[in-house]
Amino acid sequence: MTALSVNVNKIAVLRNSRGGSEPDVLRAAATCLDAGAHGITVHPRPDGRHIRADDVLALARLTRERGVEFNIEGNPFAPAREGYPGFVELCRQARPAQATLVPDGDGQITSDHGFDFARDAGRLRPLVRELKQMGCRVSLFADAWEPVRAEGIEHAASTGADRVELYTGPYADAAAAGEEGPMLERFAGIARRARAAGLEVNAGHDLSQSNLGRFLEAVEGVREVSIGHALISEALYDGLHRTVQRYLQVIASVRA
Numbered sequence: 001m002t003a004l005s006v007n008v009n010k011i012a013v014l015r016n017s018r019g020g021s022e023p024d025v026l027r028a029a030a031t032c033l034d035a036g037a038h039g040i041t042v043h044p045r046p047d048g049r050h051i052r053a054d055d056v057l058a059l060a061r062l063t064r065e066r067g068v069e070f071n072i073e074g075n076p077f078a079p080a081r082e083g084y085p086g087f088v089e090l091c092r093q094a095r096p097a098q099a100t101l102v103p104d105g106d107g108q109i110t111s112d113h114g115f116d117f118a119r120d121a122g123r124l125r126p127l128v129r130e131l132k133q134m135g136c137r138v139s140l141f142a143d144a145w146e147p148v149r150a151e152g153i154e155h156a157a158s159t160g161a162d163r164v165e166l167y168t169g170p171y172a173d174a175a176a177a178g179e180e181g182p183m184l185e186r187f188a189g190i191a192r193r194a195r196a197a198g199l200e201v202n203a204g205h206d207l208s209q210s211n212l213g214r215f216l217e218a219v220e221g222v223r224e225v226s227i228g229h230a231l232i233s234e235a236l237y238d239g240l241h242r243t244v245q246r247y248l249q250v251i252a253s254v255r256a
């Protein structure tokens with residue numbers, strides 16, 4: 001069954017908006033785990049807009065104590081700056097179960113593309129090796145809708161990474177327009193291609209209660225979905241514990 005990793009970035013957005021300690025990221029993560037979430041994801045960004053280095057280390061302790069997975073996302077090429085030791089150094093300190101490499105620039109409002117693996121495989125390879133030597137499973141953020149980039153799956157495998165995380169933003173947009181059919185076929189094809197290349201498949205970005213089930217029905221073998229923005233938004237109306245349980249029910253209802 002697909003694992004649910006809850007991304008708690010948006011708890012930190014609200015907390016940072018007033019400069020205090022509430023809402024508490026750690027308490028929110030513990031609530032998600034109490035509700036049955038399989039893991040926690042964060043995407044600390046160099047500008048510190050939400051998750052900060054101290055959150056990462058605190059969440060690393062919590063997930064280790066709970067015996068669940070911690071997934072840290074980030075751009076491994078982004079330089080360190082005050083308050084941000086750099087992605088690889090953060091992983092060295094936190095030792096997450098999974099490191100998900102995402103090619104985001106500082107100016108992006110959110111993640112919106114995967115790697116160009118034909119171009120980037122060479123410089124990703126040593127980073128993947130270093131992270132795996134730390135004991136991290138390594139996942140690479142990958143597009144699934146642009147033919148040019150999507151053909152790079154074999155290049156992604158050549159980096160030594162364990163998984164790709166399919167960027168599902170375009171799927172979510174298509175689903176909102178009721179036009180997800182062709183997109184799902186493409187995602188299913190890329191997922192098969194990834195597994196044939198020896199990569200397991202994660203998925204994430206803009207997944208929600210309304211679009212998750214159709215995605216998992218169409219795209220076989222998704223090991224993990226990491227979900228944040230929609231889940232936290234829905235939790236504002238329905239409560240965090242109940243919302244996490246609703247996502248788990250969606251996942252459990254998917255035909256094996």
Ligand SMILES: CC(=O)[C@@H](O)[C@H](O)COP(=O)(O)O
Nearest residue numbers: 009043102109110111204205
């Ligand atoms: C990689 C990805 O698609 C998301 O996990 C990303 O973490 C979202 O980042 P923001 O929460 O900063 O939008």
Ligand SMILES: NCC(=O)COP(=O)(O)O
Nearest residue numbers: 007204205206226228229
């Ligand atoms: N990798 C995707 C993730 O962690 C959360 O993305 P979103 O649900 O906040 O869009």
